[in-house]
Amino acid sequence: MSDPLLSIRGLVTQFDTADGTVRAVDGVSYDVYPGETVGVVGESGSGKSVTVMSVLGLIPQPPGRVAAGEVLLEGRDLLKLSDEDFRDVRGKDVAMIFQDPMTSLNPVLTVGSQIAEAIEVHRSHLSEDAIRERVIELLELVGVPNASDRFDQYPHEYSGGMRQRAMIAMAIANEPKILIADEPTTALDVTIQAQVLNVLKTAQDETNAGTILITHDLGVIAEMADRVVVMYGGRVVETGTVDEIFHSPKHPYTLGLLSSLPRPDADLERLEPIPGQPPSLINLPSGCAFHPRCRLGNDRERCRFETPERIDLDAGRSTACHFYEEMDAEIERVQRATGAEISTEDEDV
């Protein structure tokens, strides 16, 4: 593989709260290569959003703090930039699409002017007419009908799906190198989700941006992602290609996700939910943070007291489990329990 475009290295982000310090992101590392889509999955509170907000420098301080780590964009550490230089990167080199299009646009400004603003701030030499033309072009690209009329409409005159299209147009306005989409379809009607994902694909093809796609929906991962990052308790517990993650997971938590959620590509006769609750980030369990919920760990000494480091199995393939070598047997057990084919040899995802 070539050099990564974006490389997150040992990122630690904390929040000071009344109950103590929350380590929302605790040593996260992953890479994004040019043109690829990295899917990030994990239960609620696992630090997916906080990681990408740290990449963009959007953690509210206080109470938040990026305490350690590097975010290398083409080798340049964003976290070491001055405020002014970081502002230059935001919206130009790295752009973001947020979850809720209903609240992510300013209700008192026209949609067109909000997209125009994103261009203007980074390319002040462009004339107002040129910017307007470009915005209309972008709106057409993301499939907003009558784009030149809709330029002057306010967000409340757009439907949810149209707003998210506008947000995508805004994000790709400056042809970013990295596009981050944090649950871009979660807040939308099921019927519109597929359309918006298609728009996202178009946008990505247009810009050839490396994309980070956060989602709870394994179906979205299967359709959109090239590689997957699995997060648990503020850490990355497994990385791999979509095929690897879906068909030979090397971490019990990943397997748990696969067997606890309905999937479009595998018929699960019975779901096997992950027992227990996501961990408290103030008081992470000792050893492996997943051990209180792990069937494979089964309360073994090592799991309880020794924090598993990430083990590189292959380029871009890693796991953070002491007993990953026992995963084949565990997969078989789960297949028997759920009646599903997880490990297929000639899959086509």
Add this chain to the structure above:
Amino acid sequence: MLNYALRRFLISIPIIVVATFLIFWAISLTGDPLQDLRQQPNMTTEQIERVRENRGLDDPFYVQYAVWVQQIPTGGFGEYMLSPRPIAPDLQRVVIHTLQLVIAAEVLAFIVAVALGTLSATRQYSVFDYSTTTLSFIGYSMPSFWFALILQVIVVQIFELTGVRLLPLANLSSPNPGTGLAFLWDRALHLVLPVLSLAIFSVASYSRYMRASMLEVVGSDYIRTARAKGLKEGTITRRHAMRNALIPTVTVAALSFGTLLSGAIVVETVFGLDGMGRYFIQMLGRRDPYPIMGWLVITSVVVLMFNLIADLVYGYLDPRIRYD
């Protein structure tokens, strides 16, 4: 929009009618408007009876009210009970004086409050934020006459220490105010202390609203979007946050205009200003219902007008509002 404004105004007419009717009734309960007349030594019983008959004072109050309403279109607000002078010129004079005071105080209070509220919200928990919070609680709880007295004392002290007459302490004009610009300047100087005394309460109250709504807006998703675009903090505050935060603040400010008018009664009394407040208290002492009724109608119209202005500004700030 003009249509809407007109409709709003027409709707408010019944409100004014009901309000004046109730007040007319309340005044009729307070006593005999001819009492002062009776106490004058050179008044004969016949003279008093003639006034009583001319004015229909023996009729039930609702008949008196009807008579009063009927004469409004032709006779303005009628004449004083005890003298054949028309009321309208007096009312016009005091209304203009009071509006000068109150509008100046409202504009000043609004601008200062928006600035203070915005700054304390963007610097939440800073020394500045804590200081303005404390000061606004003081401003909120301090009666305006007290603040007025303190201002007067300060100006007097400055005069005694330095011999400089900084600002006039009372009245609306100097004995020879001149004309044109000189007159306006003289009026402005006379209004400084009254406007400050009147504005302080509003600054305290509006700035709290502005701070609270700024804090709410600053945490919203579209502000995060604005940051993600790479905008400067100043631009985010001005273009994205303030405009949204102003919406509730404008409403509060316009709806508080009535409070400001009642505050003017106190301030005008302290500074001896020939305004609506002082006029109202004088007429109340005379138990003359007619000037009070006129006063009330004017006040209602002014307050309703400001509510209407608030509505229109609201619609300008918030494109989601539609007038239909």
